Amino acid sequence: MPTQHPPAGRARKRAETRRAIADAALRLFALRGFDAVTVSEVAGAADVSAKTVFNYFPAKEQLFYEHEPLLAGDPAEAVLHRADGRTTIVPSRLLRAGTTGDLALFGRIYRESEPLRAHGRDLFAARERALAESLAGVAWAGAADGLRTRILAAAVFGPLRQVWESILLEAADRVPPDEAVTRGVRTLEEAYAVLGEAFENFLQGRGTPALHLHAPPIPGTQPHAVRGERPSIRRVAELAGVSATTVSHTLNGRRPVAGETRRRVLRAIEELGYRPNTLARGLRTSRSQTIGLIIPDITNPFYPAVARGLQDVLGPAGYDQIISNTDGVRRAERTAIEHMIARQVDGLAFAVFHTHAEHLLPAIEAGIPVVRLGGRQVQQGVDLIHSDDEGGAAEATRHLLGRGYRRIAFVCGPAAEGPAAERVAGYRAALADAGLPADRALVAHTEFSRAGGARGVARLLELPEPPDAVLCANDVMAIGALDVAARRGLRVPDDLAVMGFDDIDAAGLVSPGLTTMANPAREIGRATARRLLERLHGAIGEPSTELVVPTRLVRRQSV
Known part of the structure; x- marks a missing residue:
């Protein structure tokens, strides 16, 4: 040996x-x-x-x-100096031929850590600088043209970083890694086809050799059938016998295309059923055509109604929604905001209870319009749209007082944050106006759910002097109160009056029918979408706005 x-x-x-x-x-x-x-x-x-x-x-x-599974090679290896004097950038050489390691595990760890995301941005910035240095030797890149090399490097690594992160997040969300990679590569190819067209114009007319942005299929990712795969611009180009840039010209109409060539491209598009890739288009326009919606409880019918209102306005405008449910957990709320930023949403609407001003700064600094649903106006750069939570709760309390109830309890969330805090304030104000003390023992903190409402009311009924009426922060909690009353043999409203807030569909279906304050969820969603679109179109000059949607008393049999 x-x-x-x-x-x-x-x-x-x-x-x-x-x-x-x-x-x-x-x-x-x-x-x-x-x-x-x-x-x-x-x-x-x-x-x-x-x-x-x-x-x-x-x-x-x-x-x-050290375990990064997608990036590969020195960025300089992506620059090819050809014998004909032309320089070609081959972005495919910046990715591995096949993924290594556990992509899903890497994505999940990455997703949960802001320091890792920040380091990833630094990593891409370093690679971008290395590519710019490699381009410094081409014929047109003299000292006065250093800016052009930096722009070209940014054009390569901007889409690459977005696709890289998208692949990781999809894998973290249990999308099969091969499918996530294939979809990402297809998007990258289409983006580079569009950018290649732009840089032809950028570099021409200088009397020097041209530089081409070339994105052939990445090794190991030749087209193959995956779930939900759709035709790419490259497949259209192959079938029509033209370049991907010509297909792009045909679609966007920015450059003339010969009649026969145009007909071949259109036939290929029809035969393949091709539809332009929205994400690829977003890489060109800096718009993803998506709006993020963060909610605390997707099982509460109020929030799907908000989402439907958003869709009423966003759909016709060409936008989709990404919905994130947090269960009202502080860490989950912050993580959801970070994920929306990472997914490059164009606007963000959120109904959360624990998020503070500093948690929204990354979204604001990224230029993402933000609308908060409920709570107080907490900072510049955030629009506020909400129902009249304080006024509505005061009106509900006055209604109970007017019906003869005097020991009125309030069931609210864990810390009375967000809209619930406004409703507690309205409840206490109405009691003070009536000359009644606000007994702290009559405010029960619990979860914003049917089970939470049941637990809160059960505790209140154990008091030495139990309440004769209960006002709940939402209808789902109020239905939980009705459950407890039924189990204990209490007659509603004779032994215990129960009142809710929101007027979800179920409020009119339970027995007895639930008296509540109508909180027009769908209209709030529509108003939110309109405000986000106004921000995106630059139609509002003020740094922040507030819109209050009135509530309305709905009388049924529970009071």
């Missing part, structure tokens, strides 16, 4: 140690998340010192990106 050369042995040992440290780190990140793991814990898991970890990985984020 030949004797191993000592330097080679040391190099192999260093590589093995580096891999062991990175593997130990990934196992910990998978179990606990990146942010919760310390470098000392990684050192312990890898059976090395913390100093050794820092020697190999000066930044903690590098431990994670």
Whole structure:
């Protein structure tokens, strides 16, 4: 057996140690998340010192990106200087021929950590600079044209970073990795076809060799059938016997196309059933044609009605919705906002209870119009649309007082945040106007659900002096109150009056019918969509606006 050369042995040992440290780190990140793991814990898991970890990985984020499964190669390798004097950028050389490692696991860890997302942006910025330096040697890139090389590099890496992140997030959401990669590659090809056309105009007319943005199929991702696959612009071009740029000219009409060529392209489009890719178009226009909606409880009928109102306005305008449910959990709310930013939504509407001003700054700084549904006006740059929560609750309390009830309880959320806080304030104001004390024992904090409402009312009924009426922060909680009353043999409204808020469809279906305050969810959704579109079209000059939608008393049999 030949004797191993000592330097080679040391190099192999260093590589093995580096891999062991990175593997130990990934196992910990998978179990606990990146942010919760310390470098000392990684050192312990890898059976090395913390100093050794820092020697190999000066930044903690590098431990994670050691396992990056998609990016490949030196950006300089994407620049080809051809014998005919032309320079071609081949973006496909920036991705691996096939994914390595667990793409879904990598995506899930990435999705949950803002430091990892920030490091990813830095990683792409470094690669973009490396590509710009590689382009500095082409004939037209003199000292005065350094800006052009940076623009070209940005044009390559901007779409690539968006597609890279989209693939990770789709894999994290349990989309099969091969399908996520294939869809991402197809989108990238279409985006580069459009950008290639733009850069032909950008570089022509200088009396120097042209530079071409060329995106052939990435190795290992030749077209094959996947669930939901649709024809790409490249397939249309192949069938019509033209370039993808010519197909783009035919579709957008910006450049003349010969009549016969145009007919061949249109026949290919019809035969394949091709539809332009919205995400690819968004890479060109900086618009994704999507609006994010973040809600606390998708099972509460109020919020699907809000979503329907949004769709009433957004659909005809060519926008889709992305809906995220948070269950009213503080961390989930912040994560949902981060995900919407990562998904490049054009606008964001959210109905959340724990989000504070600083959590919205990334969306505002990214130029995303934001509308908050309910709560108080908390900062500039955020529009507010809500029902008259405080006035509606005051009117509901006055209605109960007018019916002769005096010991009126209020069932609200865990900390009376968001719209519920306004409703508690209205309830207390109406009691004060009537000269009645606001007994703290009569305010029950619970979950915004049917079960939560039942638990809250059950506690109130155990008081030495129980209430004779209960006002709930929403109708779902009020239905839970009716459940408790029925189980205990209480007659509604003779023994206990129950009143809700929202007037969901179920309020008129339960027995007895639920008296409530109508909160026009669908109209709130429509108003929200209109305000977001106005922001996107630059039709509003004020930094923030507020729109209050009136509530209305709906009398039924529970009071």
